[in-house]
Amino acid sequence: MVPPLFLDVRPDHFVLDMCAAPGSKTFQLLEIIYKSMGSGLLPDGMVIANDLDVKRCNLLIHQTKRMCTANLIVTNHEAQHFPGCRLSKKACDMGIECEPNSSQLLFDRVLCDVPCSGDGTLRKAPDIWRKWNAGLGNGLHSLQIQIAVRGISLLKVGGRMVYSTCSMNPVENEAVVAEILRKCGGSVELIDVSSELPELVRRPGLKKWKVRDKGLWLASYKDVRKFRRNGIVPSMFPSGRSDNVISDKDAGQDNGASLESEDGFDLVEDLVINDSDIEISDLPLERCMRIVPHDQNSGAFFIAVLHKLSPFPVQDQKPSEMQQNVSSKNHEPEENLTDHIVEDIDEVELNTVDGGEEKSSEADLVDKETDVSALEVDPCNTCEEQDSGETQVAVGGEGDSLKARGKRKLQIQGKWKGVDPVIFFKDEAIINSIKTFYGIDESFPLNDHLISRNMDNNHVKRIYYVSKSVKDVLELNFLVGQQLKIASVGLKMFERQTSREGTSAPCAFRISSEGLPVILPYVTKQILCASQVDFKHLLQYKTIKFADFVDAEFGEKASKLMMGCCVIVLRKGTCTRIVDVTSVDACMYRFPYYPFFADGQASSDPIQVDASTIAIGCWKGRGSLSVMVTAIDCQELLGRLFACTETDKSSLPKEINGEAEVQDMDGKEEVAEIKTI
Numbered sequence: 001m002v003p004p005l006f007l008d009v010r011p012d013h014f015v016l017d018m019c020a021a022p023g024s025k026t027f028q029l030l031e032i033i034y035k036s037m038g039s040g041l042l043p044d045g046m047v048i049a050n051d052l053d054v055k056r057c058n059l060l061i062h063q064t065k066r067m068c069t070a071n072l073i074v075t076n077h078e079a080q081h082f083p084g085c086r087l088s089k090k091a092c093d094m095g096i097e098c099e100p101n102s103s104q105l106l107f108d109r110v111l112c113d114v115p116c117s118g119d120g121t122l123r124k125a126p127d128i129w130r131k132w133n134a135g136l137g138n139g140l141h142s143l144q145i146q147i148a149v150r151g152i153s154l155l156k157v158g159g160r161m162v163y164s165t166c167s168m169n170p171v172e173n174e175a176v177v178a179e180i181l182r183k184c185g186g187s188v189e190l191i192d193v194s195s196e197l198p199e200l201v202r203r204p205g206l207k208k209w210k211v212r213d214k215g216l217w218l219a220s221y222k223d224v225r226k227f228r229r230n231g232i233v234p235s236m237f238p239s240g241r242s243d244n245v246i247s248d249k250d251a252g253q254d255n256g257a258s259l260e261s262e263d264g265f266d267l268v269e270d271l272v273i274n275d276s277d278i279e280i281s282d283l284p285l286e287r288c289m290r291i292v293p294h295d296q297n298s299g300a301f302f303i304a305v306l307h308k309l310s311p312f313p314v315q316d317q318k319p320s321e322m323q324q325n326v327s328s329k330n331h332e333p334e335e336n337l338t339d340h341i342v343e344d345i346d347e348v349e350l351n352t353v354d355g356g357e358e359k360s361s362e363a364d365l366v367d368k369e370t371d372v373s374a375l376e377v378d379p380c381n382t383c384e385e386q387d388s389g390e391t392q393v394a395v396g397g398e399g400d401s402l403k404a405r406g407k408r409k410l411q412i413q414g415k416w417k418g419v420d421p422v423i424f425f426k427d428e429a430i431i432n433s434i435k436t437f438y439g440i441d442e443s444f445p446l447n448d449h450l451i452s453r454n455m456d457n458n459h460v461k462r463i464y465y466v467s468k469s470v471k472d473v474l475e476l477n478f479l480v481g482q483q484l485k486i487a488s489v490g491l492k493m494f495e496r497q498t499s500r501e502g503t504s505a506p507c508a509f510r511i512s513s514e515g516l517p518v519i520l521p522y523v524t525k526q527i528l529c530a531s532q533v534d535f536k537h538l539l540q541y542k543t544i545k546f547a548d549f550v551d552a553e554f555g556e557k558a559s560k561l562m563m564g565c566c567v568i569v570l571r572k573g574t575c576t577r578i579v580d581v582t583s584v585d586a587c588m589y590r591f592p593y594y595p596f597f598a599d600g601q602a603s604s605d606p607i608q609v610d611a612s613t614i615a616i617g618c619w620k621g622r623g624s625l626s627v628m629v630t631a632i633d634c635q636e637l638l639g640r641l642f643a644c645t646e647t648d649k650s651s652l653p654k655e656i657n658g659e660a661e662v663q664d665m666d667g668k669e670e671v672a673e674i675k676t677i
C-alpha cells in the first residue's frame with residue numbers, strides 16, 4: 001500500500017497504473033483521486049489500470065467495481081508496449097483535430113509496480129522459500145527495465161513515477177533504477193523522499209551488490225561466462241558497464257558450473273570475491289527505499305521515486321544517430337550487443353514509420369505511429385461483436401467528413417478481437433426517455449458521457465457513464481485508431497430492464513446500483529423516502545404489496561410512481577445503529593450532500609442526501625414494490641443497518657411466495673429470491 005502514497009496524486013491527475021492487477025493499488029489511487037473531492041462530485045483526473053493478464057484484469061475490474069467510479073479505464077496491454085496514442089502530424093494535416101494538449105496521451109503520474117520474483121512476500125507466502133532462485137529475478141530484469149522506461153516515456157515533463165517491487169533482490173531493484181537513469185540521461189532524476197511519510201521506517205538503496213548466476217557470485221560483467229552472456233547483462237551490475245569483458249577463451253572456461261543443481265543453488269564452492277572487486281554505483285541509489293520485514297513487522301519491498309525533468313534526449317535525435325549513440329555508449333562492437341541493447345535500437349527504428357520527417361516522440365518509442373491510413377483498419381481485423389452495417393453511432397457528431405468517416409469506420413469494425421467495442425452512446429430517444437423518466441436535473445452532464453459496448457442500439461443492455469477526463473481519452477483513442485485495448489471503462493449507470501408485467505414501463509432502462517451514487521443527487525422523479533420499518537421490510541422480503549407497507553402514505557405514494565425503476569431512500573434519523581456500511585457496497589453509501597424533492601414535485605420535505613445516505617434501486621410493479629439489490633447485499637445491509645441476525649429472521653412474519661416481477665435482459669432474476677408478504 002505504500003508505493004501509491006509516494007506518487008503525490010492529486011484529483012486532477014491522469015494516472016497510469018502499468019501492472020495493475022489484482023488492483024489493490026489501483027483502488028488506492030482512485031481513492032486518493034476522489035478523496036479531496038466534494039463527495040459525489042467526479043474528479044477531473046482519471047486512472048488507466050493496465051495488466052497483461054486477462055484473468056487478473058477481470059479480478060481488477062471486480063475489485064474496483066466497489067469504487068463506483070466513472071474515472072477508470074482498464075486496459076490489457078504489455079506494459080512495455082503500452083500505446084502512445086499520439087496523433088501523427090499527417091493526421092493533423094489531413095484535417096483531424098489536433099489540439100496541442102489533446103494530441104497525445106501522457107500522464108501526470110505513473111505507477112510501475114512491476115512483476116518481480118516476490119521474495120519480499122515470504123512471510124505471507126512461505127512457499128517462496130521453496131520456489132525462489134536467483135534466476136527468477138535475473139529473468140525479469142530486462143522486462144522490468146523495459147516497462148519502467150516505457151513508463152517514463154509516457155510521463156509528462158514534471159511528472160512523477162514510482163517504481164516498486166516486492167523483492168529484496170538488487171538485480172530487480174537498484175540495478176533497474178540505475179539503468180533507467182543511464183538510459184534517460186539527465187531527463188530523469190531519482191528523488192530523495194526522506195522527508196515524505198516520515199513514520200515509514202526505511203533503509204537506503206544499495207550502491208553495491210553482486211549478481212548470482214547458476215550458483216556463482218559475479219562481481220562485475222567481466223565475470224560472466226560467455227555462454228551466460230545472453231542471460232546476464234551489464235545492467236545487472238552496479239556500474240552497468242560491459243567493458244573489460246574477459247576474452248572468449250577465458251570466458252569459455254567452466255567455473256565448475258557443471259556441478260550446479262537445477263535451480264542454481266550451491267552445489268559448487270562459491271568463488272571468493274574480494275570486497276574490492278565489487279563495483280560501486282556512482283548514481284545516488286541511496287535515495288531508493290528498502291522496507292524490510294523486521295523493521296516494522298511488514299513484508300519487504302522496494303520503492304524508487306523518479307521525477308521527469310525534460311523530454312528524453314532521444315527526442316531530438318535521428319534514429320541513425322541514436323544507433324550510434326547506443327553502440328558507442330556501450331563501447332561494444334555491434335555483434336556483441338546484448339539482447340537488451342538491441343531492443344533499444346528496435347524502439348528507435350520504429351520511430352521512423354513516418355519517414356523520419358517528424359521529430360519522434362518518446363511516447364511512441366515502441367509504437368508505430370498512427371496516420372490517417374491506419375484509421376482505415378483492415379476489414380479482417382473486426383471484432384466479433386460487430387455485426388450490423390448500420391452507422392447509428394457518431395462520435396461527437398462532427399461535420400468534418402474525413403474525421404467522421406475514419407472514426408465511424410473504426411467503430412463499426414472494432415479493433416481488438418475478443419474485446420467489445422467502445423461506442424459513444426448517442427441515441428437521443430433513449431437518453432431523453434431516461435432523463436424524463438427519472439427527472440434528471442439538467443446540471444448533470446449526461447450527453448456525450450454515455451458509452452455502450454454494442455454497436456446495435458436496439459440490443460444495448462448496459463450504458464456506462466464516463467467522466468470528462470475519460471471521455472477525452474476515449475475521443476483521442478478513436479482518433480488514433482483505437483490503440484487502447486479497453487477491457488472495461490466507466491461506471492455501469494443504466495441497464496435495460498423488462499418486467500413480467502409487460503413492456504408497459506415508460507423507460508426501458510433502470511439505474512444500476514453502481515451508478516446510483518453518482519446520479520442520485522440529480523434524480524428528481526421516481527424517488528421516495530421510506531421509514532426504517534418499511535425499508536427493513538423491503539430488504540427482508542424483497543417484494544411488498546403497496547397496501548402492506550406499515551407507512552400507508554408511503555404505500556400510497558409508491559403506488560403512484562410510474563411503472564419501472566425507482567429509488568428508495570432510507571429516511572434520515574431512522575436507523576437504529578450508526579454503522580460502517582463502507583464494505584457492504586460502496587455504491588450504497590457514497591452520496592453527496594444534495595437536497596432534492598421526493599416524487600419529482602416541489603415538496604416542503606426535501607430529502608437531504610449526504611455521505612451517510614442509504615438508498616436502493618427498486619422496481620415499481622402493478623401491485624407491489626420489489627428491491628433490485630442482490631440477496632447478498634440485502635442481507636449485508638440488513639445486518640449492518642438493523643443488526644438483523646439469523647435469530648431475528650426467525651421471528652419475522654411468515655413469507656408467502658410471490659412472483660418475481662423483475663428480470664434483466666438475460667432473463668436472470670436480479671433478485672435471487674423475490675417473496676411477497
Ligand SMILES: C[S@@+](CC[C@H](N)C(=O)[O-])C[C@H]1O[C@@H](n2cnc3c(N)ncnc32)[C@H](O)[C@@H]1O
Pocket residue numbers: 018019020021022023024025026050051052053056077078079080113114115116
Ligand atoms: C506485482 S503484480 C501487480 C500488483 C498490483 N500493482 C496491485 O497492487 O494489486 C504484477 C502484475 O504485472 C502483471 N504483468 C506481468 N507482466 C506484465 C507485462 N509485461 N505488462 C503488464 N503487466 C504485466 C502481472 O499479471 C501482475 O498482475
